[in-house]
Amino acid sequence: MSTREWLLSEQPASRRQARLGQGYRTWLAFRGNWLAMVGLGIVLALIVIAALADVLAPYNPVTGGDLNTQRLLPPLSPGHLLGTDDLARDILSRLIHGTRLTLMVVALVALIATPIGLLVGTTAGYFGGWVDTVLMRLTDIVLAFPRLILALAFVAALGPGIENAIIAIAITSWPPYARLARAETLTIRNSDFIAATRLQGASSLRIIWKHIVPLCMSSVIIRVTLDMAGIILTAAGVGFLGLGAQPPQPEWGAMIAGGRRFLLDQWWVATMPGLAIFVVSLGFNLLGDGLRDVLDPKGRK
Amino acid sequence: MLTVENLEVTFSTGAEDVQAVRGVSFDVARGESYGIVGESGSGKSTVLRAICGLAPTSAGRIALDGQPLPRPRDAGFYRRVQMVFQDPYASLHPRHTVDSVLSEPLAIQGFDRRDERIARALDDVGLGQGFRFRYPHQLSGGQRQRVAVARALILEPQILLLDEPTSALDASIQAEVLNLLDGLRAERGLTYVLVSHDLAVVSHMCERLLVMQHGQAVEELTRDALRARAAGTDYTRRLLKASVGFTREDAA
Amino acid sequence: MSLLAVENLRVTFPTRQGPSEVVRGVCFTLGRERLGIVGESGSGKSQTGRALLGLTPAPGWASADRLEFDGTDLRSLSARDWRRLRGKRMSMVMQDPKFSLNPVMAVGKQLMEVLRIHGAGRAEARRAALEMLEAVQIRDPERVFRAYPHELSGGMGQRVMIAMMLVSAPDLLIADEPTSALDVTIQIEVLRILDKLVSERGMGLIFISHDLRLVSSFCDRVLVMYAGRVVEELRAADLGQARHPYTQGLLNCLPQIDGDRRPLPVLNREASWAE
Numbered sequence: 069m070s071t072r073e074w075l076l077s078e079q080p081a082s083r084r085q086a087r088l089g090q091g092y093r094t095w096l097a098f099r100g101n102w103l104a105m106v107g108l109g110i111v112l113a114l115i116v117i118a119a120l121a122d123v124l125a126p127y128n129p130v131t132g133g134d135l136n137t138q139r140l141l142p143p144l145s146p147g148h149l150l151g152t153d154d155l156a157r158d159i160l161s162r163l164i165h166g167t168r169l170t171l172m173v174v175a176l177v178a179l180i181a182t183p184i185g186l187l188v189g190t191t192a193g194y195f196g197g198w199v200d201t202v203l204m205r206l207t208d209i210v211l212a213f214p215r216l217i218l219a220l221a222f223v224a225a226l227g228p229g230i231e232n233a234i235i236a237i238a239i240t241s242w243p244p245y246a247r248l249a250r251a252e253t254l255t256i257r258n259s260d261f262i263a264a265t266r267l268q269g270a271s272s273l274r275i276i277w278k279h280i281v282p283l284c285m286s287s288v289i290i291r292v293t294l295d296m297a298g299i300i301l302t303a304a305g306v307g308f309l310g311l312g313a314q315p316p317q318p319e320w321g322a323m324i325a326g327g328r329r330f331l332l333d334q335w336w337v338a339t340m341p342g343l344a345i346f347v348v349s350l351g352f353n354l355l356g357d358g359l360r361d362v363l364d365p366k367g368r369k
Numbered sequence: 370m371l372t373v374e375n376l377e378v379t380f381s382t383g384a385e386d387v388q389a390v391r392g393v394s395f396d397v398a399r400g401e402s403y404g405i406v407g408e409s410g411s412g413k414s415t416v417l418r419a420i421c422g423l424a425p426t427s428a429g430r431i432a433l434d435g436q437p438l439p440r441p442r443d444a445g446f447y448r449r450v451q452m453v454f455q456d457p458y459a460s461l462h463p464r465h466t467v468d469s470v471l472s473e474p475l476a477i478q479g480f481d482r483r484d485e486r487i488a489r490a491l492d493d494v495g496l497g498q499g500f501r502f503r504y505p506h507q508l509s510g511g512q513r514q515r516v517a518v519a520r521a522l523i524l525e526p527q528i529l530l531l532d533e534p535t536s537a538l539d540a541s542i543q544a545e546v547l548n549l550l551d552g553l554r555a556e557r558g559l560t561y562v563l564v565s566h567d568l569a570v571v572s573h574m575c576e577r578l579l580v581m582q583h584g585q586a587v588e589e590l591t592r593d594a595l596r597a598r599a600a601g602t603d604y605t606r607r608l609l610k611a612s613v614g615f616t617r618e619d620a621a
Numbered sequence: 622m623s624l625l626a627v628e629n630l631r632v633t634f635p636t637r638q639g640p641s642e643v644v645r646g647v648c649f650t651l652g653r654e655r656l657g658i659v660g661e662s663g664s665g666k667s668q669t670g671r672a673l674l675g676l677t678p679a680p681g682w683a684s685a686d687r688l689e690f691d692g693t694d695l696r697s698l699s700a701r702d703w704r705r706l707r708g709k710r711m712s713m714v715m716q717d718p719k720f721s722l723n724p725v726m727a728v729g730k731q732l733m734e735v736l737r738i739h740g741a742g743r744a745e746a747r748r749a750a751l752e753m754l755e756a757v758q759i760r761d762p763e764r765v766f767r768a769y770p771h772e773l774s775g776g777m778g779q780r781v782m783i784a785m786m787l788v789s790a791p792d793l794l795i796a797d798e799p800t801s802a803l804d805v806t807i808q809i810e811v812l813r814i815l816d817k818l819v820s821e822r823g824m825g826l827i828f829i830s831h832d833l834r835l836v837s838s839f840c841d842r843v844l845v846m847y848a849g850r851v852v853e854e855l856r857a858a859d860l861g862q863a864r865h866p867y868t869q870g871l872l873n874c875l876p877q878i879d880g881d882r883r884p885l886p887v888l889n890r891e892a893s894w895a896e
Contacts, residue, residue: 078507079499086466086502260460263423264520267452268474269444278473282464408804409775510662539661539831541888544874548884566804573876573885596879611805612878614838615812 097362104358110351118167125161129318132156140334151336153326155316159340162318166341169319170348173234173303178292180238185245186288190276192246193253204250211243216305223311230319233312237302241295245288252284286363293356297349304345320345370560371397371420371528376429378412378419389415391584392429397528402554402561404575406568406608412584413564414455417530420562421452433528448478451521455533457513461505467491467516468501474524490519494549511542518549529554531563535570547573568612572596580605624793624825625651625673628687632668632849635680643668644683645849651793653823655816657840657857659833659871665849670795670829674713675703691792709739712786714779716798721782722770728781729754729766732788739789753784757814776807783814793825794818801830812839833860833871845871848895867894 076093080086098104117124126147132138138156141148150159192203210218215237222236256262257280265275304321306312313319315326320341327338378390390412397403407413418424420431422442431438438446454460461470471487480486491497494515505513514534521529534550535543551574554561565571571578572595580587580602588601600606610616632644644665649656660666672683675695688695690711698706715721723731732750733743741749754762757780770778779799786794796815800808816839819826830836836843837860845853845868853865863869870888 078503080466080502083466083468083502086468086504090504260454260456261462263418264452264454264460264517265462265473266423267421267447268477268524269447270473270477274477279462283462408806540833540871541661541874544876544885544887547876548887551883567876569876569878572878573880607806609878611809614834615809615816616838617816 094362098358101358101361103354104361107351107354107356107358110347111355114167114171114348114351117164118171121164121168125158125164127158127161129157129162129165130316133158140330140337142334143336143340150340151334153323153337154330154334157316159323159336162323163320163340163344166318166320166323166344169230169313169317170300170303172230173237174296174299174352176234177238177241177299178296180235181242182245182288182292184238185242186249186281186284188242189246189249189251190253190280190284193250194257194272194276194280196257200250203246207243207246210240211247213240215240216302219302219306220309220311223306228311228314230307230313230317233303233306237299237306241299241302244295245291248291249284249288252287253280256280256283286359290356290360290363293352293359296352296356300345300349300352370399370401370434371562372430372432372435373416373420374430374432376416376419376431377427378415378424379427380425389424389584390419393579393581393584393586394429395579395586395589397560397562399527400558400560401577402563402575404571404578405562405564405581406566406571406578407564407581408566408608410583411581413581414532415584416581417452417532417562417564421450421530422446444478447526448524449526450528450530451524451526452530452532453514453517453521453534456537457510457517458505458537460517461513463505466502466504467496467508470516470520471523474520478524480524486523490523493522493553494519509542510538511545514538514542514546515549518546518553522553526559528560528562531561533565534563536566543570550574568595568608580608623650623652624691626687626689627651627673628685630669630672630683630685630688632665632672632677632681632683643681643849644672647844647846647849647851649844649851649854651825651827653792653819653825654842655819655826655828655840657836657843658827658829658846659831659836659843660846661831661871663848664846666829666831666846667797669846670713670797670827673795673827674707674711676713708735708786708791709789710791711793711795712789712791714782714786714794714796714799717802722778722785724770726769727766728768728770728773732766732781732785735785735788749788750784753788754781756787756818757781757784758810759784776803776811779803779807779811780814783811787818790822791824793827795827795829797829798831799828800835801832808835833868834875850895852894865894866891 074085075089077085077089080089132155133152135156138152140154141152143149143151145151148158148160150163152158188203188207192200218240219233219236222239223232226232226236262275262279265279303312304324307319307321308325310325313322315322323341324338327341330337374394376390376393377388380387380389393416395403405413405416415424419426422440433446433449468487471490472483475483475486487501488498491501496512496515496519500508500512508516531550535546538546547570550561553559561574563571563574572592575592577589577591578595579589582604587604590600590605598609600609627650628648630644630647631642633640633642647669658666658669668677671677675698677683685696722728729750732753733746736746736749737743751762751766754765759765759777759780765773765777765781773781783799800811803811815826818824828836828840837857840857843855843857843860844851845865847867853863853868855863860872863872867888873886874888876885
């Protein structure tokens with residue numbers, strides 16, 4: 069029996085086979101969507117580049133070259149594929165090292181905001197009543213502020229720096245996930261399989277954790293993936309305003325901010341990081357769309 | 370064994386209250402199979418849900434072996450009373466394999482020898498080991514309902530509440546599931562409370578039945594009385610007539 | 622002359638394992654009568670009904686050697702011709718009225734819209750709509766006319782649905798499980814309305830259902846479908862003499878109020894039936 073047959077078996081013989089088979093089927097469906105595969109490719113490339121930044125980057129991202137001869141070199145200059153900036157630093161190397169910061173922002177925001185959103189949303193949806201009212205009004209309050217402004221306020225309170233920027237973005241981005249999780253929970257809460265679990269004497273915690281969260285998970289993951297572009301842009305915005313990554317860290321938003329003084333004459337300094345943000349945001353969006361097609365049961369058929 | 374006295378269930382939805390069940394009483398003896406018949410909105414399913422604590426009782430008494438049931442129901446209650454739901458497509462968690470569906474109640478109630486119990490439960494409902502690691506979407510409607518029966522029986526309850534267990538199934542599959550339920554009752558001395566809109570199913574499965582309409586009990590009949598068409602009320606007679614199918618004579 | 626002639630109707634859906642035929646060579650003719658199509662889930666009965674109206678959902682497709690409705694070849698119709706035919710001359714009633722009515726539009730308005738599409742004036746449309754509601758035995762047509770679909774009970778909704786399909790006085794009505802979502806007592810009433818319409822208007826009716834007993838008590842002729850094929854065609858009155866083991870099995874496996882067969886006979890499906 070080939071691995072493929074083993075995975076697609078309608079009669080799995082073990083827990084592991086059932087789970088792997090399920091994953092393989094999802095992958096097969098995902099693979100059929102070439103745009104989603106492009107998105108996945110971009111995101112994977114981002115991860116690989118971040119991991120191998122030291123090897124891939126031709127120059128040090130922080131220390132520049134000769135300020136007399138190597139400042140603001142245009143793209144395709146010998147030795148500097150994407151040119152150099154005003155401190156004679158190689159833009160390509162800075163972009164490559166910048167992937168680490170971007171990835172860190174994305175990963176930490178996802179790791180902080182998703183659980184908060186899931187927890188608040190499922191709890192509110194499952195218990196209803198005053199628990200729901202309190203939690204959702206709290207969510208509404210956070211949601212009522214423009215996200216960038218709120219993030220700026222947090223950064224201002226916590227002090228500038230990339231870590232604080234991440235925390236600020238995470239704190240401001242969970243409400244949509246809470247709402248989504250609550251809406252999903254409301255439709256699941258009264259279903260027969262939850263009633264059946266209650267009839268086995270399961271505690272509320274167990275029902276939420278083992279039965280409701282796994283069902284909300286996929287739509288929240290889709291939403292988070294689609295939001296990644298926005299998160300990257302917010303991080304860039306915070307960086308652009310000088311409240312995120314501090315010089316000389318090669319953060320893409322900060323790089324655009326640094327390049328805006330030369331935008332008319334030395335366009336590449338701001339454009340290159342702009343393009344990088346564009347490509348990565350697009351990648352996450354395509355990936356999110358593809359995930360929605362395979363994971364969201366409502367979108368199917 | 371199970372006593373329901375003047376049960377009333379009221380759902381409050383915002384401004385208005387809906388009385389789903391108004392003063393229903395019945396007694397189910399040990400080992401008996403008791404049917405509740407009615408059309409949609411008669412409150413028949415709500416009675417079952419009230420018994421197992423899924424619907425709020427606003428008045429009346431529900432007792433098991435003479436003991437009033439605690440509110441909320443305790444773990445011991447669920448070990449004695451289990452329920453099978455109507456729609457096998459909605460009563461199984463879409464992301465859980467049969468194995469995890471069956472092991473969940475065992476884990477909650479702290480049963481030992483879980484592998485053995487799951488294997489036996491699957492054999493008992495005629496599915497066998499090949500189904501153990503399948504997901505619900507890999508099962509047909511009848512197979513899903515068998516899993517639901519296995520899930521209810523794995524805690525070895527004495528009373529099984531059956532809410533329209535076959536109405537979502539094809540006729541030939543219905544026969545299989547009814548036979549299964551019939552056999553399990555004979556084998557284990559289970560007590561059934563079966564809710565259905567289908568008089569034929571109730572007559573086949575139950576010794577006594579209660580006809581309900583608009584949340585009230587219309588009348589209680591024995592199976593023999595039903596077969597003799599000895600219905601005491603117009604409503605029951607209408608149900609009996611409709612169950613025969615369409616008759617052209619009264620079209621005129 | 623027959624109203625509808627179907628020869629070798631096939632409906633195919635693409636799957637990952639290649640195309641799969643859900644309707645495989647169905648043949649029948651229909652006059653101005655009640656024809657029942659009975660089968661269990663997956664027998665292809667609903668897809669047969671949809672294919673007759675050119676409503677096979679994408680990515681499936683239907684083909685036939687002959688598909689003729691009152692002298693018109695349905696196979697070569699353009700989308701425009703279909704629109705002219707559907708609703709006006711052939712209609713369909715679906716299982717659940719809640720999904721077939723527009724939830725944000727009053728019932729009367731929806732009825733009038735159908736009439737006006739077919740060229741009636743405003744006042745005329747209103748009058749005809751009210752008449753139609755009365756014809757499906759709605760006691761208070763004025764109230765229902767103003768009601769929204771969610772304000773109607775299941776039986777009422779299904780009657781409105783039937784009224785909707787009948788305002789344009791079609792020659793052929795395809796009813797796909799029109800009463801399965803209803804209570805038995807209401808079911809009979811809805812059937813009575815359909816029955817009256819067939820006998821009074823000379824309409825052809827295709828009644829698709831899983832309920833063999835109901836269909837046989839209501840229709841003139843019954844087609845029994847299994848795995849996409851018609852395995853038996855017989856007059857409803859002769860159901861007791863059914864030859865095919867599947868038909869016999871379907872009849873036998875139903876519990877009866879009087880019967881006390883334990884265990885109930887179950888259907889042993891044979892591979893040869895599907896061939």
